[in-house]
């Protein structure tokens with residue numbers, strides 16, 4: 001009988017569609033056997049009473065990234081990846097951000113240089129495109145896609161990042177041609193500016209007013225527009241960080257109509273609300289993020305949209321800025337809300353929050369938890385050839401969850417480079433106590449077991465939209481437009 005390098009025995013194994021009791025044999029970093037009485041191993045981990053799940057894949061986080069105003073996130077690829085690993089993740093896909101004037105080649109070189117020597121978990125990048133020049137569109141972007149960077153984010157707001165509708169159509173056209181997925185930050189820029197000016201003119205500059213400055217309708221309008229543009233070209237998009245039920249419903253309708261549209265939400269829109277920003281002094285700044293926190297009814301709506309599959313992706317949007325002049329308060333100790341750094345930490349708590357409040361509390365099944373932790377993302381972002389499922393032949397990326405662990409969330413226990421967590425004091429049940437990446441234990445007994453640089457770059461496949469029929473607009477279809485072929 002075969003001898004494995006590692007065997008995980010007696011656990012309850014779950015994927016996104018099945019749950020079973022089995023042992024897992026691992027050799028050369030891969031899952032090579034699943035079943036009963038599979039053989040011996042050099043090392044055996046007894047997972048009796050525990051859940052053996054695919055390692056989480058965090059698909060939206062900002063790590064060692066300069067904002068468009070030059071502000072660096074507090075986490076680099078070491079602290080960010082360590083924090084992710086302690087939260088049950090074995091892979092993440094942070095952003096490599098192009099600022100105007102930069103070439104994508106330089107941007108990617110910079111981010112490979114940041115991640116390679118430091119990340120303890122496997123990684124890829126999504127590009128952020130803020131300057132879609134001809135060279136970027138027709139040379140650099142296709143090259144990046146060929147290198148396995150098959151998704152990129154664009155912004156419909158923020159003066160230094162925004163792309164207009166024509167630029168968005170250009171980017172979507174390139175994505176369509178090369179099989180990439182465009183991620184969209186969908187908020188109406190003019191509405192945000194208009195509201196911000198009105199609030200500031202009225203003397204409402206405190207952090208909590210940030211929540212009013214990004215109206216719900218700004219999100220709905222932009223989601224509608226993004227879907228109109230992408231469905232015109234029949235090319236896939238993913239609306240990131242959906243914060244409102246109205247926005248999610250627009251996505252649901254588009255999917256019902258066959259359009260290639262995916263939706264993501266984040267724990268802050270399920271567990272936090274804007275009332276919590278009403279704090280003395282500048283403390284509300286800790287909860288400034290965009291889109292902003294909404295209200296309790298909205299939290300319930302987002303939960304429902306996650307439960308019913310309207311939203312397929314659940315990411316942390318970890319954007320860590322400390323409550324000091326390196327982060328939130330970089331524009332001064334009394335800065336008005338438009339100058340407060342936007343973003344919340346959450347990479348370590350994304351999965352424990354969902355495990356506890358979603359699975360343990362009966363809001364989602366264990367299989368749905370796995371889908372949201374890893375499997376959906378692996379399929380949507382082209383990682384399913386190696387990750388996202390406990391399947392023979394795939395990487396042995398495994399998180400062993402103990403449903404008996406009870407914890408009170410404390411910033412001091414987190415492994416990121418932050419001094420606060422928005423979830424301080426919450427009580428949760430269940431924790432990933434052992435985390436394994438490509439067959440190597442990376443977290444065990446509350447300790448990191450690998451050195452910096454243990455992770456590697458993972459090239460991703462292009463997107464598979466089978467089952468999402470879509471249709472090119474008649475004006476673009478040579479069969480219906482007097483034979484005009486625009487090469488789409």
Ligand code: DUC
Nearest residue numbers: 185290317319342343
């Ligand atoms: N968008 C993000 O995706 N993260 C932080 C802030 C923002 O605007």
Ligand code: ZN
Nearest residue numbers: 185240241290
């Ligand atoms: Zn965004």
Ligand code: ZN
Nearest residue numbers: 060062317319
């Ligand atoms: Zn983000």
